Amino acid sequence: MRSNPALVLLALGHACVDLYQGAVAALIPFFVAERHYSLAVASGLVLAASLLSSITQPLFGALTDRWPMPWLLPASTLVGGAGIALSGLSGSYPLTLAFVALSGIGVAAYHPESARAARIASRGSHTAMSWFSLGGNIGxxxxxxxxALAIGHGSLRATPVLVLPALAGAALCVPVLRMIGDHRATTAAAPARGGDDVASFVKLSLAVIARSTVFIGLSTFIAVHAQQRVPGVPTAGTLALFLLFLGGAVGSVLGGRLAQRYDRVRVSRWSYLSSVVAVAGVIHVPGPAMLxxxxxxxxxxxxxxxxxxxLGQDYLPSRAGTASGVTLGLTVSVGGLISPLLGRLADTTSLPTALTPLILMPLVSWLVFRVLPEPAIPARSES
Structure with missing residues (x-):
């Protein structure tokens, strides 16, 4: 990382953008408390961000496969931040939905082009790509x-403060654009390797959808769930959400390291199988142990x-932007579509009951990875 300044800047910029994905879930308890939204209504905000992102991210990926759009990096960062900054200013639910959806479009536009840039900067290294992902996890x-710092015990009208990370992220993009060059340099640095394996890519997408369903479902309700499971600790909800996001930083780096020794398919298979037990513990273990x-x-x-x-980029080597748009966008965002259903079920039963079906999602991903091949590609540098 020290010898790769472009990747460092991309990771930091990724953190600034993905902060706004996490901010939607982090704002849910404040909307519930201040505007008295039900869980189903509040989770509709997650749906608003996810739905437009799921539709537009593959489109941005396909566009960047055909034309260079480096300007998307700073522009989409600013749009993502502006949407969240404006979300708390109006008491109108439709306007709040619109601002959160605007943020989702900004996030959607950012990821395909940034994943392509990171692929170039990482020179195909799994470990280096894990550092790029780590930036998003930190965000x-x-x-x-x-x-919590922006709103604290105050009002949602303090959300404009949350535009500051977007301003920083946009500034970080400028030197990166000079370092990685234009689209012609991108094509030369990352030539297609063989034909596209569409069938494997579709299977991979199903696994990512199952993974995103459990992750977005938990991130939407984990703060409220933790407050119920760890009574008497006012910060339990914030701590649980922080751990859910911070653990991803450890997981991303560990995944890159393990992929150096074992193939990516095998590592992913082991990880999803272990996640079945972990998710069950989150939902049903009482007290601080659930953290x-x-x-x-x-x-x-x-x-x-x-x-x-x-893996997605290697299954579709001739359409790296589209592959990134699907694996980072469509399949991830589709998981958010289930959040309102979980919220409605929680309103009519209980939150643990509504979350219990999420235990099956890592099992689905594990079953898919059992039939996925490891792409046969030339040896990479893992520096």
Whole structure:
């Protein structure tokens, strides 16, 4: 990393952008408390960000496969931050939905181009790509802290303060654009390797959808769930959300290291199988012990994260932007579609009952990875 300044800047910029993905979930308890939203209504905000992101991210990926769009990096960062900054200013639910959706579009536009840039900067190294993913995980982890600092015991009208990370992230993008060059340099640095394996890519996408379903479902309700499971600790919700996001930082780096010794498919398979037990612990273990399972769940779900991005690019070597848009966007965001259903079920039964089906999702991903091949590609540098 010290010898790769472009990758360092990309990782930091990734942190600034993904903070806004985490901010949506971090804002849910504040919307519930201040505006008296039900869990189903509040989770609709997660749906708003996820739905537009799921639709637009593959489109941005396809566009960047055809035309160079380096300007998307700073522009999308600013859009993502502006949406969250404006979300607390109006008491109108439709306007709040619109601002959160705007943020989702910004996040969607950022990821395909940034994943391509990171692939170039990493020179195909799984370990280096895991550091790029680590930046996003750190952004997720900092989201509840940033939201708590911006709002604290005050009002949602303080959300404009949350535009500051976007300004920093946009500034970080400028030197990166000079370092990695234009689209022609991108094509030369990352030539297609063989034909596309569409069937394997579709299977991979199903595994990512199952993973995102459990992760987004937990991130939407974990703060409220932790407050119920650890009564008497006012910060339990914020701590649980922080652990859920921070554990991903450990998982991403661990995944890159393990991929040096074992193939990506095998590492992902082991990780998803272990996550089944961890998710069950989050939902059903009472008291502070559930926080340990939150950290284990996060690490288990994030070990395959950067590996799935490079697998998708290797299954579709001629369409790296599209592959990144699907694995980082469509399949991840589709998981958010289930959040309102979980919220409605929680309103009519209980939150643990509503979350219990999420235990099966890592098992689905494990079953898919049992039939996925490891792409046959030339040896890479793992520096």
């Amino acid at each position: 997720f982890a900092l989201a509840p802290i940033a939201v 340990l399972f939150v950290a284990l769940t996060s690490a288990g779900l994030y070990v395959p994260f950067s590996l799935q991005v490079t």
